[in-house]
Amino acid sequence: MQGFDAAKINEIIRKASEGSRFYQHKQQAQQKLDAKIKEMLHTAQQMSPQLLEKATKKMEAVALECEAGRDLSRTIVHVDMDMFYAAVEMRDQPNLKDVPMAVGGNSMLSTSNYIARKFGVRAGMPGFIARQLCPALVLVPPNFSKYKAVSRVVEQVFAIYDPNYAMMSLDEAYLDITDYMEANADAYQAKSEVDNETLAEAIVREMRLKIQEATQLTASAGIAANTRLAKVCSDLNKPNGQYYLPSDTRAIMDFINKLPIRKISGIGNVTEQQLKALGITLCGQIRPNYGLLRLLFSDCSLDYFVRISLGLGETDLSNYTSGEQKSISTETTFTGTSCKQKLMQMVSDLSIELHGDMKKKGLVGKLVTLKTKTVNFVLKTRSMALGEPTSDPEVMGKVARKLLIAEMEKCPVDEPLSLRLLGVRMSNLSEEASSGRAKQTTISKMFEKQTVSAGRESSSNYCLVTESVAREVQAFHD
DNA sequence: GCGGATCAC
């Protein structure tokens, strides 16, 4: 089996990227971050021991309070389908099973199979670089309606174990199986004793098997006292595995203390670098640095860091499912252009598309935001509030165009605004006014589910079908 | 409140 070591992979990626505007922008961003970190370290150096001690005490007080609220009573499961999109395609096209393949396009991969990963082909990587890493790579365009349909099947399995499961995306969910465990303990008694497993482990193993029977796809799972820990655990025995972290404080602290901070959801590349500069790479190194952190980060971050350092996390899944949508947007990337006519036309088209999405969800909004990305990858947003909420494509388009013109006029004539991305977003959302319209929205929603689960191919097709049929149904009601 | 930054998927 052919494959590359990390050094070789990085070399190929560097050669393919080097010199591109994307790479240049990325390096600029990194320099900015380096400067910010340097400044942070400078601040840290000037802290007096007294100040540090005081800050440490305050943080310890917060930690004490958090510790008092520790809830070990729930059993939370994080389930994650293995290389989901790629797995679906491999299932449906057996010739893809033993070749390196990825789902995505020339500009971006959503996921790759394990053969492709040996060559360094990863999610988030552009297709043209992936091909350089692995010339034999088979690229499969994504088929989201199919993935949605598969996801619905998986959801039905989730519902058995927790009717209030929280889907986080098409291939990921949290479940609280505490009630199921209590209600079904007896049924699993023999099974879990034979395999020397806890009740939770036996239940989750069975759930993963049910998913596999229903979809021919494998899933991995993490079992722990809260969502933060469960999420980390689901990654540990991937693919087709599970990891159980017992719900006692000692076990949790042993686990968290040696865990790299980057494994925590919410700690990304930037935060990792910042913390690394402070000598923090493991979660266990957060608490000894409480004072330092308190003097460098905001209150909000501090609370977050304290909870991570104690292995605390969310235990109430309704916090994931109850929220209302806060913004809705459409954006598109294209080959860079400074042609004003083209750019203006695209903004109008985006507004129409956005209107369609808002209509489907019965949403209206008050704040229009235009998003731009220059050919040098510099992002900007400009927004303007409306007098009253709307989803009217003309109104949204007019305001968005106005914002675009203002940006174009800021540029000197000899250096016109040259863009590679445009986006329109609506926020300050509310529900579309009721009366006859709301009814139609509801009916559209009902029909959407049926259409999608029937596996309709093109989303634009489905859109047309949905709306025309919804109108008929509405006419019938009238 | 706005715009930039960060993050997840």
Added chain:
DNA sequence: CATGGTGATCCGC
């Protein structure tokens, strides 16, 4: 030749 789209949240000003 060439690096996505959607939504959320936090921070500084």
